Amino acid sequence: MTTLPLRVGGLSWQVRPRAVVLTLAGLVLLALLMALNMRIGDLEMNLADVVTGTFDADSAGHFVIMELRLPRALTGALVGAALALSGAIIQSIARNPLASPEILGVTTGASVTVVAGVVASGSVYGGVSGLLSTLGIPALALLGGLLGAAVVYGLAWRRGLDGYRLVLVGIGVAAVFTNVKFWLLTVGDVNDTSRAMIWISGSLNGRGWEHVTPTALALAVLVPLTLLGTRSLDALRFGDETVTALGVRMNPARALLILAAVLLAAVATASAGPIAFVALASPQIALRLVRAGRPPLLCSAVIGGVLTTGADLIARTAFSPLELPVGIVTAVLGAPYLIHLIWRSRK
Amino acid sequence: MRLQAAGVKLGYGERIVVDGLDLGIEAGTATTIIGPNGCGKSTLLRALGRLLKPQGGEVLLDGKRIDKIPTREVAKILGVLPQAPIAPEGLTVADLVARGRHPHQTWYRQWSSDDEGAVTEALDMTGLADLAERPLDELSGGQRQRAWISMALAQGTDLLLLDEPTTFLDLAHQVEVLELVRHLHRQAGRTVVMVLHDLNLAARYADRLVAMRGGRVISSGTPHEVLTEELLGEVFELDAKVIEDPVAGTPLVVPIGPRTRPAGPAA
Amino acid sequence: MSATAVAPRIRGVRHRRLTVLFALLAAVLVAVVLSVTVGSKSVPLADAWHALTAPTGTENDIVIRALRVPRTVLGVLAGVALGVAGALMQGHTRNPLADPGLLGVTQGAAFAMVSSIILLGVSSLLGYIWFGLAGALVASVAVFALGMTGGKGSPTPVTLALAGTAVSAFLYALTSAIVLLDEQAMDVFRFWQAGSIAARGADVVWQVLPFILAGLVLAAVNAPGLNALSLGEDVARSLGQNIPVTRAVGVAAVTLLSGASVAACGSLAFVGLIVPHMTRPLSGTDHRWLLPYSGLVGAALLLVADVVGRVVAPPGELEVGVVLALLGAPFFVALVRRRKPVRL
Numbered sequence: 001m002t003t004l005p006l007r008v009g010g011l012s013w014q015v016r017p018r019a020v021v022l023t024l025a026g027l028v029l030l031a032l033l034m035a036l037n038m039r040i041g042d043l044e045m046n047l048a049d050v051v052t053g054t055f056d057a058d059s060a061g062h063f064v065i066m067e068l069r070l071p072r073a074l075t076g077a078l079v080g081a082a083l084a085l086s087g088a089i090i091q092s093i094a095r096n097p098l099a100s101p102e103i104l105g106v107t108t109g110a111s112v113t114v115v116a117g118v119v120a121s122g123s124v125y126g127g128v129s130g131l132l133s134t135l136g137i138p139a140l141a142l143l144g145g146l147l148g149a150a151v152v153y154g155l156a157w158r159r160g161l162d163g164y165r166l167v168l169v170g171i172g173v174a175a176v177f178t179n180v181k182f183w184l185l186t187v188g189d190v191n192d193t194s195r196a197m198i199w200i201s202g203s204l205n206g207r208g209w210e211h212v213t214p215t216a217l218a219l220a221v222l223v224p225l226t227l228l229g230t231r232s233l234d235a236l237r238f239g240d241e242t243v244t245a246l247g248v249r250m251n252p253a254r255a256l257l258i259l260a261a262v263l264l265a266a267v268a269t270a271s272a273g274p275i276a277f278v279a280l281a282s283p284q285i286a287l288r289l290v291r292a293g294r295p296p297l298l299c300s301a302v303i304g305g306v307l308t309t310g311a312d313l314i315a316r317t318a319f320s321p322l323e324l325p326v327g328i329v330t331a332v333l334g335a336p337y338l339i340h341l342i343w344r345s346r347k
Numbered sequence: 348m349r350l351q352a353a354g355v356k357l358g359y360g361e362r363i364v365v366d367g368l369d370l371g372i373e374a375g376t377a378t379t380i381i382g383p384n385g386c387g388k389s390t391l392l393r394a395l396g397r398l399l400k401p402q403g404g405e406v407l408l409d410g411k412r413i414d415k416i417p418t419r420e421v422a423k424i425l426g427v428l429p430q431a432p433i434a435p436e437g438l439t440v441a442d443l444v445a446r447g448r449h450p451h452q453t454w455y456r457q458w459s460s461d462d463e464g465a466v467t468e469a470l471d472m473t474g475l476a477d478l479a480e481r482p483l484d485e486l487s488g489g490q491r492q493r494a495w496i497s498m499a500l501a502q503g504t505d506l507l508l509l510d511e512p513t514t515f516l517d518l519a520h521q522v523e524v525l526e527l528v529r530h531l532h533r534q535a536g537r538t539v540v541m542v543l544h545d546l547n548l549a550a551r552y553a554d555r556l557v558a559m560r561g562g563r564v565i566s567s568g569t570p571h572e573v574l575t576e577e578l579l580g581e582v583f584e585l586d587a588k589v590i591e592d593p594v595a596g597t598p599l600v601v602p603i604g605p606r607t608r609p610a611g612p613a614a
Numbered sequence: 615m616s617a618t619a620v621a622p623r624i625r626g627v628r629h630r631r632l633t634v635l636f637a638l639l640a641a642v643l644v645a646v647v648l649s650v651t652v653g654s655k656s657v658p659l660a661d662a663w664h665a666l667t668a669p670t671g672t673e674n675d676i677v678i679r680a681l682r683v684p685r686t687v688l689g690v691l692a693g694v695a696l697g698v699a700g701a702l703m704q705g706h707t708r709n710p711l712a713d714p715g716l717l718g719v720t721q722g723a724a725f726a727m728v729s730s731i732i733l734l735g736v737s738s739l740l741g742y743i744w745f746g747l748a749g750a751l752v753a754s755v756a757v758f759a760l761g762m763t764g765g766k767g768s769p770t771p772v773t774l775a776l777a778g779t780a781v782s783a784f785l786y787a788l789t790s791a792i793v794l795l796d797e798q799a800m801d802v803f804r805f806w807q808a809g810s811i812a813a814r815g816a817d818v819v820w821q822v823l824p825f826i827l828a829g830l831v832l833a834a835v836n837a838p839g840l841n842a843l844s845l846g847e848d849v850a851r852s853l854g855q856n857i858p859v860t861r862a863v864g865v866a867a868v869t870l871l872s873g874a875s876v877a878a879c880g881s882l883a884f885v886g887l888i889v890p891h892m893t894r895p896l897s898g899t900d901h902r903w904l905l906p907y908s909g910l911v912g913a914a915l916l917l918v919a920d921v922v923g924r925v926v927a928p929p930g931e932l933e934v935g936v937v938l939a940l941l942g943a944p945f946f947v948a949l950v951r952r953r954k955p956v957r958l
Binding site: 097155156158165167168169171172173175176178179180182183185186190191193194197198201277280281284322324325327328329330331332334335336338339342343 | 710775891946
């Protein structure tokens with residue numbers, strides 16, 4: 001079969017060689033894209049410049065690398081990985097390839113609060129309240145994302161958590177948030193609308209270390225936790241009756257995994273806005289590449305990082321000096337690739 | 348010959364399961380196809396019911412190529428019940444059985460007295476009249492299987508293909524379903540082709556057996572002709588005694604264990 | 615019980631279903647009356663009747679004939695179309711998350727509209743709508759073609775849904791890029807996106823009517839086939855149903871119905887998502903009843919939401935898309951919570 005046993009002393013795991021190879025290849029690609037991201041921009045640098053810029057605090061490129069490009073690229077990679085991992089968890093639990101953090105109310109909740117914030121503060125945004133852009137918006141987004149998830153979770157809970165009911169409730173709640181967001185966009189000045197649109201498309205513009213740290217911390221805590229839950233995810237793919245028979249404690253396992261997915265998506269969205277398609281497409285791309293029964297977690301995360309980092313490279317440079325929100329590029333890149341994979345797997 | 352497979356080559360994409368198989372089904376017979384898992388018996392049944400298009404050879408219904416007859420016309424002559432069919436939740440027995448009338452309905456003739464008569468008769472014949480308004484998902488396995496057969500009956504075909512109609516049923520329910528099939532065959536003169544796993548029930552409820560292995564027909568004929576100790580060794584790799592069923596007089600297979608000796612004359 | 619008892623019981627079910635049908639028709643009629651009479655300017659029923667039968671050019675006559683009637687007719691058309699399209703879509707994909715937008719119609723329409731604004735300088739409502747319609751049709755044909763499986767020639771539900779999501783995301787990204795670059799396009803887009811049936815004249819009604827009627831005819835033809843398909847492809851085939859044709863007719867119906875209503879009224883695909891869930895407890899699984907019920911529930915829901923939007927925030931109006939979500943979603947959530955949701 002497609003799994004190999006891996007035993008170290010008394011410990012043993014089952015490993016899919018295909019997933020391992022793809023994950024490693026993805027990491028190499030990610031490193032390459034990061035390097036390119038360091039080199040390309042208003043100030044072109046060769047690899048030597050990048051190295052000196054990174055380690056020599058007095059060099060010309062130090063500020064560009066350490067304060068602009070590196071934190072931005074890291075934010076992109078981490079946010080992409082967090083969203084993709086969140087998507088992979090939700091798709092496994094909901095057993096539905098259309099599920100994404102949107103369904104948990106995280107991204108839509110964040111969007112609606114941020115749009116409300118931008119519209120309410122009006123044209124002062126950017127000017128007086130620079131605070132709103134660096135601290136206020138991420139805080140608003142985090143608050144909105146967690147609130148949104150709490151609403152969905154609370155409404156879907158009824159003597160336990162049914163994956164199917166969760167998805168249906170999530171859709172209802174997401175519809176409210178989305179339509180309120182649409183309405184808010186018609187209320188404000190058209191310039192505010194544009195600013196809000198950039199945020200809700202997902203953007204990495206001006207992201208610094210203050211965005212890297214929380215996302216990295218969240219991943220450091222939640223990735224191991226999620227990987228521990230892998231075995232329950234495998235079992236969760238079967239119907240509820242089978243699951244109980246397999247000895248998975250249904251509700252705690254499911255509730256914890258969903259909580260992890262919520263936190264991952266909320267932190268990522270707070271940093272870079274809802275780059276929603278990453279969460280939906282990366283697990284499906286990983287699933288088709290690895291040919292597994294459910295989205296492979298680590299591989300999805302790596303693909304999410306690659307997709308976002310690569311997209312940001314294009315978003316920064318393709319129409320320079322004009323910059324596109326990264327979320328737009330991820331969709332323009334990721335959607336055709338997903339389409340290609342669907343097309344290829346038809347036979 | 349009502350239904351005939353002539354040199355059919357069957358498979359899914361690249362994977363060929365059956366290659367160059369011939370089989371004829373006589374009018375008014377009850378034929379059961381037996382064979383080990385993966386021998387191609389369900390694939391063959393699907394091809395006979397035009398659910399699977401042969402990659403080579405042809406399937407003939409009443410002497411005509413089945414793929415040349417409009418599918419709706421075929422549906423008035425031949426009914427197929429696939430293995431473990433699915434139904435939307437909440438579908439009632441009466442609704443399910445009524446859907447068997449599909450091939451007889453057009454947009455201007457949605458519910459004729461023929462339809463009503465056929466549904467009533469099918470429900471009655473399968474003993475489901477009292478359960479007509481119950482949702483399918485609330486029934487027991489045996490009742491549910493009877494409901495599906497009832498749907499196939501309402502279709503009003505005199506040829507019925509059933510793919511493992513007794514899977515997931517306990518022995519009593521298996522017998523109940525097969526008694527119903529026998530009734531349809533004997534009383535109403537229908538031609539029946541089934542795939543079954545239980546050899547003893549197959550012997551009892553079929554008047555012809557077809558034994559398959561590796562996509563080929565190894566033996567066909569009456570249960571007495573087919574169910575021999577040699578054949579069980581060759582087809583199922585099973586050592587067994589074949590004795591007479593004390594109730595029906597048909598062959599009764601008593602397994603000894605997996606085959607320990609090469610196929611050939613008994614020691 | 616014997617055979618004789620079964621037939622009357624089956625007939626009893628049909629009787630009950632007809633009763634529900636008439637109740638729903640009555641509900642739509644009430645919604646129509648509300649939609650014609652209630653608004654920022656309330657018109658007594660008698661005056662409304664006067665305006666419809668023997669107009670003499672009074673202020674009320676003008677309000678009714680030029681504004682309220684086209685708005686109401688458009689609301690009924692869009693509600694019926696989206697309700698039916700949603701039920702068809704969920705039936706064909708066997709996915710309770712499927713809405714008509716899944717075929718890419720909403721994003722196809724949006725992309726074609728904003729493109730026509732920046733590339734061709736289109737500036738009239740009728741103009742946008744033509745482009746929106748064309749975009750919706752092209753996008754859904756592309757999704758359907760993508761969803762087609764190799765030899766059998768009918769798209770599997772999961773691939774269809776995924777292809778639709780991918781194409782929609784792609785088009786949405788392009789649309790976002792355009793509106794971020796062009797302020798005029800952004801202004802049109804944001805109001806269209808919110809979803810509204812207000813300020814569209816009789817010409818818009820005539821523009822979308824043929825498409826919606828054609829879609830309804832196809833939907834009616836599709837209903838029995840969809841019933842057969844709901845028993846699985848094997849059983850459907852053994853019942854004599856031609857599966858590729860059934861799928862193609864279904865998709866064509868969804869495209870016409872939702873494409874026309876989305877182009878004219880903006881993103882209201884949520885109607886198509888929730889209405890079948892509200893309707894299924896009434897109709898059961900028979901699409902010959904589910905489709906008409908869904909159409910009527912959709913029309914009543916859309917009109918009531920529109921009327922609420924007119925009165926809830928005077929002197930302004932709230933877009934029907936927002937009201938629909940605010941009214942429909944809690945109802946939908948309550949429904950999902952109260953009973954075990956019907957699996958498809």
